[in-house]
Amino acid sequence: MSDPIAAVVDAVASTAPDVREGLVGRRTYEAGANPSGERQLEADVYADELLEARLLDIDAVTGYASEEREPVVRADGEGQYFVATDPLDGSSNLRSNNAMGTLFGVYDGTLPASGDDLLASGFVLYGPITTMVVARDGVVTESVIDGDGSRRVVTENLTLPDEPTVYGFGGRVPQWTDAFADYVSEVESELKLRYGGAMIADVNQVLTYGGIFGYPGLRERPEGKLRLLFEGHPIAHIVESAGGASSNGERSLLACTPEELHERTPLFVGHETYVDRLEAALSR
Ligand SMILES: O=P(O)(O)OC[C@H]1O[C@](O)(COP(=O)(O)O)[C@@H](O)[C@@H]1O
Numbered sequence: 573m574s575d576p577i578a579a580v581v582d583a584v585a586s587t588a589p590d591v592r593e594g595l596v597g598r599r600t601y602e603a604g605a606n607p608s609g610e611r612q613l614e615a616d617v618y619a620d621e622l623l624e625a626r627l628l629d630i631d632a633v634t635g636y637a638s639e640e641r642e643p644v645v646r647a648d649g650e651g652q653y654f655v656a657t658d659p660l661d662g663s664s665n666l667r668s669n670n671a672m673g674t675l676f677g678v679y680d681g682t683l684p685a686s687g688d689d690l691l692a693s694g695f696v697l698y699g700p701i702t703t704m705v706v707a708r709d710g711v712v713t714e715s716v717i718d719g720d721g722s723r724r725v726v727t728e729n730l731t732l733p734d735e736p737t738v739y740g741f742g743g744r745v746p747q748w749t750d751a752f753a754d755y756v757s758e759v760e761s762e763l764k765l766r767y768g769g770a771m772i773a774d775v776n777q778v779l780t781y782g783g784i785f786g787y788p789g790l791r792e793r794p795e796g797k798l799r800l801l802f803e804g805h806p807i808a809h810i811v812e813s814a815g816g817a818s819s820n821g822e823r824s825l826l827a828c829t830p831e832e833l834h835e836r837t838p839l840f841v842g843h844e845t846y847v848d849r850l851e852a853a854l855s856r
């Protein structure tokens with residue numbers, strides 16, 4: 573295919589029904605842990621192996637990095653693109669049968685990289701229906717993925733609605749810093765809570781209804797939980813392309829370059845007014 577980014581998007585879309593069908597019977601933990609020290613479900617490993625094989629099969633893709641494996645896997649050949657994935661985001665929701673997703677980012681060059689090096693990003697949301705959101709060249713498109721992997725565009729140019737409505741913040745409340753807790757008490761009097769424990773699903777609420785999602789730095793874990801390369805960059809690229817903002821608490825996540833592949837970051841995405849107020853609150 574002449575458009576390598578379209579080839580990556582097609583590969584992720586056509587893998588989505590396989591991932592979805594493969595969830596049944598893969599709800600138990602493997603013996604191992606991922607590079608972030610988190611226990612892996614069989615479904616995490618299954619999705620990772622499917623994506624690795626299908627993405628590295630694209631001639632233009634020379635490297636595959638994932639939340640579920642330590643190093644970047646290199647393909648033979650002369651491709652120039654690298655794809656970073658969170659194969660199953662929110663996989664702890666599998667046991668309770670709640671929403672999850674797959675996240676990916678396409679970089680022109682080696683990893684780790686700055687978010688500004690992203691050429692395209694996207695996610696699949698395994699909700700009551702399977703949808704895919706892709707950001708490319710400043711435009712965000714939402715599609716429905718059918719059981720055979722084919723896609724139908726349902727929103728040509730997805731943008732955040734004018735009025736923010738919902739918020740969701742991760743981490744246990746006693747672990748929040750005082751500055752963040754003060755900010756949340758303002759937000760909760762203005763917006764309504766939507767938190768489901770899968771970043772993709774929670775951010776899709778923000779894309780649909782407007783508002784803010786965040787997983788902050790915590791008292792005992794100032795770096796937060798989510799990974800900059802696998803979760804931060806692609807979700808920031810999508811939300812910023814949809815007219816919103818992202819932050820690590822100080823600046824856009826896209827302006828951040830991880831020193832290590834699996835580096836974590838505080839993460840905030842949503843309406844610019846709420847992200848600006850968050851940065852101001854954390855700087856006090
Ligand atoms: O269980 P918590 O602390 O609310 O954490 C939920 C967060 O962790 C994650 O599940 C981490 O992602 P993975 O499932 O890919 O490890 C996010 O999707 C979600 O926002």
Ligand SMILES: [Mg+2]
Nearest residue numbers: 658661662803
């Ligand atoms: Mg994740």
Ligand SMILES: [Mg+2]
Nearest residue numbers: 658660661662
């Ligand atoms: Mg994951």
